Amino acid sequence: MNIIQQDLSQAAHAPLQRREMLKLSGLSAGYGPMRVIHDLDLIVSSGERIGIVGLNGHGKSTLFYAIAGLTGWQRGSIKLNGLEIGRTRSQGPGRYTHQIVRAGLALIPQGDEIFHGLTVEEHLDSGAFTPRSWRERQERKERILQIFPPLKKLMAVPVGRLSGGERRMVSIGRGLMGEASLFLVDEPSLGLAPKIGKNVIDALMALDLGSSAMVIAEQNVSLLEGRVDRILGMHVGKLKGEASAALMLHDHGRA
Amino acid sequence: MDVWFVISNTIVLACIYGTLAIGVSITWSSLGFLNLAYGFIFAFSGYGAWLFAQHVSTFGPAVLACGILSGALGGVFVCALAFIPIHDKPNFTIRGLIATLAINLIGTQSLLWWFGPRSKNLPEIFGTWKLSFSGVTLTADRVGNVITSVLMLLLVLRWMRSSRRGLEIRAMMMNPHAASIVGIGVRRTSFYVMAITGALAGLAAVLLSQTYYISPFGGLTPMIKAVSIALCGGLGSVQGAVIAAVVLGLNEALTTVSIGGRYVLITQFLMIILILLVRPRGIAGILDRAREA
Numbered sequence: 300m301n302i303i304q305q306d307l308s309q310a311a312h313a314p315l316q317r318r319e320m321l322k323l324s325g326l327s328a329g330y331g332p333m334r335v336i337h338d339l340d341l342i343v344s345s346g347e348r349i350g351i352v353g354l355n356g357h358g359k360s361t362l363f364y365a366i367a368g369l370t371g372w373q374r375g376s377i378k379l380n381g382l383e384i385g386r387t388r389s390q391g392p393g394r395y396t397h398q399i400v401r402a403g404l405a406l407i408p409q410g411d412e413i414f415h416g417l418t419v420e421e422h423l424d425s426g427a428f429t430p431r432s433w434r435e436r437q438e439r440k441e442r443i444l445q446i447f448p449p450l451k452k453l454m455a456v457p458v459g460r461l462s463g464g465e466r467r468m469v470s471i472g473r474g475l476m477g478e479a480s481l482f483l484v485d486e487p488s489l490g491l492a493p494k495i496g497k498n499v500i501d502a503l504m505a506l507d508l509g510s511s512a513m514v515i516a517e518q519n520v521s522l523l524e525g526r527v528d529r530i531l532g533m534h535v536g537k538l539k540g541e542a543s544a545a546l547m548l549h550d551h552g553r554a
Numbered sequence: 555m556d557v558w559f560v561i562s563n564t565i566v567l568a569c570i571y572g573t574l575a576i577g578v579s580i581t582w583s584s585l586g587f588l589n590l591a592y593g594f595i596f597a598f599s600g601y602g603a604w605l606f607a608q609h610v611s612t613f614g615p616a617v618l619a620c621g622i623l624s625g626a627l628g629g630v631f632v633c634a635l636a637f638i639p640i641h642d643k644p645n646f647t648i649r650g651l652i653a654t655l656a657i658n659l660i661g662t663q664s665l666l667w668w669f670g671p672r673s674k675n676l677p678e679i680f681g682t683w684k685l686s687f688s689g690v691t692l693t694a695d696r697v698g699n700v701i702t703s704v705l706m707l708l709l710v711l712r713w714m715r716s717s718r719r720g721l722e723i724r725a726m727m728m729n730p731h732a733a734s735i736v737g738i739g740v741r742r743t744s745f746y747v748m749a750i751t752g753a754l755a756g757l758a759a760v761l762l763s764q765t766y767y768i769s770p771f772g773g774l775t776p777m778i779k780a781v782s783i784a785l786c787g788g789l790g791s792v793q794g795a796v797i798a799a800v801v802l803g804l805n806e807a808l809t810t811v812s813i814g815g816r817y818v819l820i821t822q823f824l825m826i827i828l829i830l831l832v833r834p835r836g837i838a839g840i841l842d843r844a845r846e847a
Contacts, residue, residue, distance in 0.1 A: 391642035397734055400736065400737035408732070414724070
């Protein structure tokens with residue numbers, strides 16, 4: 300833990316410029332005997348928005364989980380803001396996740412992963428885990444309410460009673476509460492009515508990233524087309540290079 | 555049958571068992587850990603309070619505080635020994651059960667070896683005064699028991715509602731997987747949980763010592779009752795544990811006055827089986843998807 304903290308303070312002093320926010324090299328990950336991610340390489344620079352598209356079961360979520368240390372096993376190098384957070388491990392999923400999150404990762408998982416009994420406000424608070432973001436949590440909550448105005452009226456309501464779209468807002472808002480340098484957003488439009496899904500994506504696009512970076516996994520290419528810096532295709536655990544949206548559509552036979 | 559006797563007994567027992575059961579319940583739902591070393595923590599804090607009363611002071615509140623502190627210490631000890639090394643290993647639930655059971659056996663034997671088989675008794679921490687109105691007499695230890703346990707529970711619940719650590723614990727109780735995603739460390743939070751629940755056991759130990767004695771194996775029955783009350787109330791639910799504690803406290807008081815104290819465990823388990831037949835998830839059992847998957 301100390302190593303991570305030291306490296307983190309060094310990283311904080313680095314000059315603010317376009318740098319590699321996330322660098323994966325030779326990353327493999329999976330669960331038990333199953334290997335989901337195969338020797339994957341990826342570089343995401345600061346200020347960049349990247350879309351990862353691919354069908355169900357091709358490893359988009361597992362890639363995000365591997366970066367967060369939540370898969371059953373993994374090996375290969377993961378550098379978050381210059382700091383090595385990947386390690387070869389075969390057990391203990393989630394054991395280091397909180398340290399990785401503290402090092403600047405915000406994972407907004409698929410299916411929201413909410414705390415059904417906490418109110419919206421407590422939920423947002425729970426996203427503010429670093430001492431600084433905890434002190435500034437009032438201002439941060441204000442900022443999130445500006446992004447998602449419908450949450451204003453729901454602050455005291457338990458999240459279990461919210462609709463799917465509202466839950467997604469809470470889940471994304473929770474991810475935005477901390478001081479992340481990398482946002483991983485897993486299928487933000489999944490299970491939502493098309494219009495609401497589009498609103499959620501709009502909110503993500505309108506967000507000022509500053510020096511941080513964002514990776515969005517989506518199945519619906521048209522939602523990301525022309526709005527992110529790069530779109531990568533994912534197929535059976537491998538990234539299929541940069542693909543333009545039109546090409547992806549063609550690949551999927553929808554054009 | 556004296557109605558007032560039954561009612562006051564019910565309340566006193568419900569307070570003490572409720573305190574213990576809430577501890578079991580919180581540990582289970584936040585850490586996924588059924589702490590069978592609870593009986594050892596219970597006895598350990600009783601002896602802690604006894605040592606304090608023997609060597610330092612017999613001032614009631616200080617003895618009580620010392621019991622609570624030794625309980626918290628015992629909780630941290632069990633956490634470091636039985637939870638931290640195995641919590642992310644395969645088959646953790648069963649391993650944890652065996653590890654805590656082992657600590658319980660070794661711990662109680664060590665207490666027996668160290669302090670001897672003779673039971674100890676604590677000074678009367680609430681004094682010897684009596685309240686009596688309209689024919690009902692309430693002794694100091696009963697009134698004190700109820701007030702302190704309710705106060706302590708309110709304090710713990712308030713802390714869990716309003717503080718940041720409390721928020722972390724509640725988040726972990728609801729969805730451990732999501733908790734790690736938002737940066738809550740299981741290991742650190744587990745120490746808070748175990749300290750708090752250990753403190754609750756310590757409180758119950760000192761309170762129960764006002765009626766019974768402190769002995770190495772004295773924690774066994776309260777632990778069995780606490781685990782079954784927690785189960786009955788629905789593991790993970792504080793309200794459920796309180797309701798179950800009242801129901802089973804009433805059962806114990808009624809059994810004692812009607813057919814005799816030695817049948818208490820029998821009627822209690824019949825009652826628990828009945829409740830679980832009607833509501834398999836316990837009185838307020840929530841659908842605990844995170845753990846059943």
